[in-house]
Structure formats: structure tokens, C-alpha cells
Amino acid sequence: MTDTDTTRGQQSDSALRDATGVATQVIENVEEVIVGHHDEIEHIVTAMLGRGHILLEDVPGVGKTMLARSVAASFDGEFKRVQFTPDLLPTDVTGVNVFNQKTQEFEFRRGPIFGNVVLGDEINRAPPKTQSALLEAMEEGQVSVDGTTHSVPQPFTVIATQNTVEQNKAYDLPMAELDRFMTKLHLGYPDEGEETAMLGEVVGHHPIEELKPVATLSDLQAARDTVADVSVEEPIRAYATRLARYTREHAELGVSPRGSISLLRAAQARAVLNNREYVVPDDVQQEAPVVLPHRIRTDSSEQTAADLVTAALNTVDVE
Amino acid sequence: MSVLARVRGRLPWGETRLLALLSVALVLGAPLRTMYHLIDVVGSPTVFLVVTVVSLAAAAVLARVLRPILAIAVGAVLFGAGLVWYVTNLSTDPAVSALLRDTLALLSGRRLLQIANVRLWVISFAPAPVFLTTYFALRRWYVTATLAAGTALGFFVLTTDAGVVTTLLGVVGAFATIGFGTLDTLDDGERRTAERNAAGPGTSTDDEGIDSGRRGVLEQLAAIIVLPAILSRLPSVAGTSLSFADEEQPTVEGSIVDADESMTVQGDITLSPTVRYTVESEEARYWRVAAYDRYTGDGWVRTGNDSPYDGTRLAGPPGDSRTVRQSFEAESDIGTVPAAWKPVRYNGDPAVELTTHEGFQPVGDVAAGDSYQVVSEVPVATPRQLREAGTEYPDVVTRRYLQLPESTPDRVGETTATLTQNAQNPYETALVVERWLQNNREYSLEVERPERNVADRFLHAMDRGYCVYFATTMVTMLRTQGVPARMAVGYTPGEQVDENRWVVRGLDSHAWVEAFFPGHGWVQFDPTPSDPREAAEQARIEEARGDGVESVDTGETGNGSEFTQTETPTPPPLTEDNETTTTETPEPTNTTNETTTPFGGPQGDSGGEGSSGLTVPDLPSREETALGLVALLGTAAGLRRAGVTERVSRAIWLRHQRRTDPETDVERAFQRAMYVLQDEHRPREAGETVRTYLDAVDADADVRHLATLRERLRYGGTVSEVAADEAVEIADSVVSNR
Structure with a gap:
């Protein structure tokens, strides 16, 4: 968490401007490819700036992968993609030690997890063991293979997608692991106009092929540092706490402290996106609907987690 | 503030309890104050204070050990013992029936001050309520405590000894006690429950409840005080019993002559022009209605009981006297039978009783048209005789007619002593005082009633007043010099309509002074300046005639009368002298010169201190302040609640x-x-x-x-x-x- 006392005022305006610029450029760049979904793109960018990982959940064919790829392509870093399948092994994700005949030694062959932006497609189709390999990398920033740990490159962001159609054949992520994702987004179908426009763009030459990176990895790293320096004053922290406590009081499983941390980090990124060096309640309110619901299990089937978060936002005093 | 906090920290009671106990003090204070006043009028309050403090202390100690039922027994014993002690210590030996009748009279409005030995009475009565109230208050039986103190207060209310403000203060205290007491009991109960359950937090809401409860009590108290005051201002309520404010100015007659056994000195006053009596008499006298012996500081009380009159001839004054026969006819319904001092025989329609001052008092009312005849023996002592009368006063006289309230400031006596330092004997003293008041105080019916001792204020602060002020002051002054004196009220002779015929109006009502001289009895003095008084009376008659008031005149009065020139009769010489009236003229020569001299300095010539313009306006009394404070607090609480x-x-x-x-x-x-x-x-x-x-x-x-x-x-x-x-x-x- 940001130590506001020491960093307040140190933040130069230019750093903030740069960070905001990076975010805006990436968003505009992605929107070259993706029609509609402006909010979701913003959420993905704020999650990346807030050092978080993103889970996209929806029916197949609404452009989850395309979105993830577009975001990844906007940076000049290494982009990796893993298609999760039921027979995927953990080592298929992390990499494996291979015996080198020449050197007579085992050497580590890095798996697809070693990228700056890793797209994990349909992670709920893979068995838990494989999923946890990915999740370890997300949480720890490292992978362990045969007792040796290997750090993943930084910056490191996982954008995972999840199918909601084949529920019974899928390995749904447990709550504890969902918690590792900063935001969980639903794309939904584009509206009629957007869909028509999209179809017009993609028949023939798909625009993603022409997408150029607009930000370097160091830009991203600098923006992340700027975000980390955004001040979160006591009233905001108290507000986040009140929201979390509200969910705990009204659901079987509420938002954990880790959830609150994620919320504030996302809010910091949102503040930067709005070119502000401090978080206001509005930032929190904008991020809460994508940061909180997947950490909540409601006690009734009528009220979804999203409903509960909406209720919390409407009920809890801002201050 | 820190001192307050420290004191507060040492007190073992909760805030609500403190409030409740303060309220108990208030409700107990009302009867105690009344008793203190009673004691103060007749003598030193030391014994009374000691008795009260001892009762308080005993109750405080016993509250810890004694069971309630025993405490009630102790209270009853105290009461009974007081009663027995009182009866056995009475100088007279009254029958039980007389005592009972007295008690009944007290309960129906007779003032305790009329009891001869009121001091004894108060001291024997005080311990029981003090003890019971304190005991039960400390035991948290607030309602019972209020009952004990309230009974005492209620008794004084019935005897009309407790003033309005004191009563209200007591009532407010009673309500406050019950209100705060209930809260305290709840509070205590909760605390005990909490202790028993060893429960920790969660009392904050209860505290709030208690706090709002306190505020509620305060609001109600304010309502008790403020509402009647507001109501009494409403036109529909003013003048009813709810009203505090006496909107109508009393008349001189109403305040002095009609006053029954006690009278209060009033403020502003008016003159009633209605004709009261037609008198046929051999000579003009002051037609005396009654006398008062006990001075309370703000009024007068006649002690003792009336006795039946059997129509026989009474003893005349001890010295030389002249017989004067009078015949009165009442012209309007009235409650008095005036007669020249000293009446010895009465004969007429209205039945009469004999007062302790040997005056006649009708048993019922006197109706218009009733007539009666009185034979009086008018004392005719000469000034020389009076000067030589000496100071061998009988005990009966000194016991009754030298009384002054303990609270009378010493300066009354000191001033009088300075004034009369050249007087050789009581008669000269009386003359000096009479003359000084006539010369140095103006006559006016518009007077702001002083809060405290009337005589002291009139002597030292005021510069004008009417007969009651003059007479009250003179009696007080004489008493400070050891001259037995009393206040007499009645009528001046009135308008002379024929050689032996006078018409007496309400505005002729008057107050004067009677001083006692051994061997001669009671001799009249009138310190009120007569000319301005008569002028005021005459002006009022003419005003009333101008207004067309019919009751102003009889057939004989008015312009056609051959005695018009004596419409404002000169008061008869107070000490009539057969030999010559000129003796009075040289009399003051040796005193008048000196009387004014000592007063040129400190007193100011005629204005006295009061006219210097430096007088501080009378501050509200302590009771009024306390009431105001409670009203203020309650109002504040109410306003706060109303937002x-x-x-x-x-x-x-x-x-x-x-x-x-x-x-x-x-x-x-x-x-x-x-x-x-x-x-x-x-x-x-x-x-x-x-x-x-x-x-x-x-x-x-x-x-x-x-x-x-x-x-x-x-x-x-x-x-x-x-x-x-x-x-x-x-x-x-x-x-x-x-």
C-alpha cells in the first residue's frame, strides 16, 4: 500500500502525465481492434497498471481472446498464449527440465508462462493441478519446477478467459484461486450497431494483424510505479473497509482483506487514468463492480454477487 | 471548573442521583424556608437551625442502618413528641377541644403567625418532616420522601404561610424529585443488573435514554413554571385563580381595613370613593377597625383568638377618659364595625366578637342598612401625664408589642436612636418619630412594593409612601427603642355633613400607630402627613363624582352641605387634652430643631437615600432566581429537543x-x-x-x-x-x- 506521507508531493506531474498517456494510448490502440467494450478495456488497463491479473468470463465467440491479444499486442513485451485443455500438464505451462546430452546436464526449458503478457485461454478446462501452476506464477511471480524456482519476467500480467457454456465439463476455479485475479470481466454480446460495425471490420483483413505496440515495457513499469504512488487517504481506506465489511455482513463469503487491497490498487490505477494523483470515492465505485463480485458468495440464489456489490455501493456511506 | 470536577469526583452518587437529591433539597427547602421565616419574625432562629441540622444528620446516619418501617416509627415518634412538647410548654393551658379547633382553623387558611407561640410550634414540628424526607431520599424512596416534605409544605400552603414563589419552588422540587428519582431508580436497577450479569459494554444506549429522560423531566418542570405565567397573560385567564398577576390595583381600604387577621403591605394602591358608613358621634375620632401586633417584615398579623362578646360593659382605659357615644349605619355591605378607641360597649344588629386587641369584630358580614351603637372611653391623658408615664410596661405588653423580625436590619434601630437621642421619655420618642416621618417622607399612593423589610426600606431607601408605610415604619422604630407599639387600622372621621354627623368613605380608610403608656393604655399617633393625604382623598372624590359614580354621595354630602368647608376634616388631636391644645405646639420646640439636624447629613433632607438616584433596583429574590433557572434549563432542553x-x-x-x-x-x-x-x-x-x-x-x-x-x-x-x-x-x- 502506498505510504502517502512520504510520497505526497514527490510525484512529479510529468510522471503522472506519462502514466495517463500510456493508459490512454493503450486503450485507444485496443479500440482500433475491438468494437465497443470501452469500459472493459479500461478495466483491463487499470488492472494491468494496478499490477493485477484479469479474468474474462463469457460464452465463446464474443471476442475474449481477441481483446486479450489486442491488449498484449499494444505493448512491445513478450506475449505468450496457453490454450488450456483437459490434458494439459503443469509442465506444459511452466516449462520442464531437459537433459542436455552435450553438456550432460539438466537444463530448464521455459514454458509459455514466461512472458510479459500471458493469455490463458479457457483455463477452466484444465485440471486443478495445471491451473495452480498458473496461479502460483500469478501470485508469487515465480514458478517451481523440480524444486527449483524460476522468476517470471516483469512486468507480468495474466489475462485468462473462462467459458461459461460447458459448466459441467469444466474445472471451475475455486474461490480461493479466483481471488488471485484482480478483476473479473464479462464481455457480453455487442449491441446491434457495434456487431454490424465489427463484422464490417473483420471480414477480409483482420485489424489485429496490423496492430502495433504503442507502449514499451518500461513505459508500463513506470506507469505501474506512478500508480503505486497515488495517494489513498484515510477516508478512502475507511470507505473500502466499509464496503468489504458490508459484503461480509450480507453474504456467506464476503470480500477478504486481499480483495480490499485489490480494490484500492485498481482505484489507484483508475485515478491515474483520470489524471489524478489521489484516489477519490468515485474511483473506488467504478472499480468495485469488477474487483469485488468474484470474491463473494451470496447466501441466496436470487441475489447475485454483482447485485450485492451494487447494493453495497448504494447503501454504504461514502463518508 | 476543575474544582467543580474534583468535588463531583468525590461525590459517591451518579449524576441522576445528584439531581434527584438536589430536587429533594428543593422540596424540603420550601417548608423549611417557611418555618425559618416564621421563626425569624418572632425571634432568633438558632435553635430551629440546630434542630433541623440534627434531624438531617440523624437521618443521614440512620439511612444506612435503619429499616424503613422503623424510620416511619421514628418519624411518628418525633411528631408525637413534638406535639406533646408543644402542648406542655404552652404558657396557657388550653383544652383539647380548643387545640383541635385551632388546628382546623389553621387548615382552613388561618396563618400560623397568628399562633401566639409560633416559635415553639415550629421547633416542635420541624424534626419529623426533615428526618423522614432525608431518610427516604437517601434510601432512594423518592416518592415517599416527596410525600413527607410535600405534606409539610401542603400544611403551610393551607395556612397560607408559604408564599406563592416558595410554594411553586416546592412543587417544582416535588416534580423534579419524582422525575429524577424514577430515573435514578431505573439507573440504579440497571447498574445492579449489569453488575450481577458482569456485563461489559452496551450501556451507551441506556445512558442516552437516561439523558433524554433527564431532559424530559427538565422540560416538564419548565412547563410547570412557564405555562401558568404565560396563561395568566392570556385575557381569558387573567384574573382567575390561575393568574399570578394581580392586574387590579388593590385599594387602601381593601388592603388594610378589609384584611382579616393578617395584612400584607401592598405596592401601588388606589382609593375607593364608595360611602361606607354614616356616623353620628359627639366628636370626630379615628374610627378604629382593628390592630395588629406581629410584624412579619412585609405585613402584619394579629395573633391570638377572638373571644365571644356577651354585651357587657368592658373595662375602659386605665387612665382618665371621656365617654363618646357613636352610632354607625353601614351604607354598603362590609365586614367591619369601626369604633372610636377604646370601645367599651357595643349594641347593634351584627353580632360581634372581641379581638385580642379589645376591638369589636363582626362574626358575619355587615349588610348595608345595619346599624349599631358603640360607647367608647377616649383616653384624655395630657402630654405631661404621658411624658411622666414611665416605662413600667406589663409583661403581657412587652411580650407582644416589642416583637420584631430577627432579620430586621440593625440600622433601623441605629437610625431611630440617632433621631431620638434627645427624647427624654417614650412619649417624646414617639412624637419625634411621628414628626420626623411627617416631615421627611412624602405621601403617595404609587409605591413600588419593597421586597424585604418594609420598615427598613421606607426608612432608608424610599422617599414616599402611604399610611401603611408610615405606620409600619413608626411601629418598627418605636419597638427598636423599647416602646411597645402596634399598628391600628380603620377610618379617618370622614366628611362632616352636620354638626354631629360624618360620612365615611372607603378612601377614608387609614392606618396609624398606637403606643402603650403605663397607666393610660394605648395612645394614638399618626405619622402620615395629613394634608397631602386629604388632598389625594378629596381629588379622588371629585374624580368619582365627575365619573358619575353614585355611591360617592349620600343625600347629605356634596355641594349643598353647609359643612362643605370641612369636607377634608383635620384629624382630631391624637392625644386630646382638656386643658389646652397649645401644649403640643411648644412640645416639639426642643426636638424639631434637633430632629432634622442629625439627618441633614447621612439621610439627606427629605428624600432620604432613595432619592439620590443611586439606588440599585431590587434584585429578584433567591426563590425567583432558582425558579427562573429551572425554567431556563427546561426551556433550553425543550428548544433543543424541538431542534x-x-x-x-x-x-x-x-x-x-x-x-x-x-x-x-x-x-x-x-x-x-x-x-x-x-x-x-x-x-x-x-x-x-x-x-x-x-x-x-x-x-x-x-x-x-x-x-x-x-x-x-x-x-x-x-x-x-x-x-x-x-x-x-x-x-x-x-x-x-x-
């Missing part, structure tokens, strides 16, 4: 922003603007951020800017003087534009 204080302070808060530091300034400027917005649109909802709210109410750019400034301060931690200036400016304009 008035909040609204007022909110309005002030909204309009005036005092600058402090930038943070506070910005925050407050923002709150002010938000308050205005809330007023104009709607309050910000829970979960609604400022930005959302401003969007929703479509706030203008200035307000948004203010919100940003405040946002920067609150969430960004940055603020500057400039920002503060800007913020306050915006808030000011928002407030003034709304």
Missing part, C-alpha cells in the same frame, strides 16, 4: 465562516455549499459520491470547483491559503445567492 437551537446555530454557521487554517476553511466552505444544495435539491444519498451528486443536481461550475478543492484536500492531502480563499469565496456566494 430550535440546532436550526439557529445552523443558520449562524451557514452565514458566518470564521477563518482558521486552510484545511478547516475548505472543509467548512464545502459543507456550507453542500448544505445549500441539500436545501435546494435533495440531500446526498448514502453511497452517492460528491461528484455523482453534483452531476445529479446539475451543480454549477463554481460548486464543482469547490468540490475539487475539497477533494484535493481530503483525498490528495494538498491545500493552500489560496485554495482556502477561493473555497470560502465560493461558499459565501453560494450561500448569499440561494
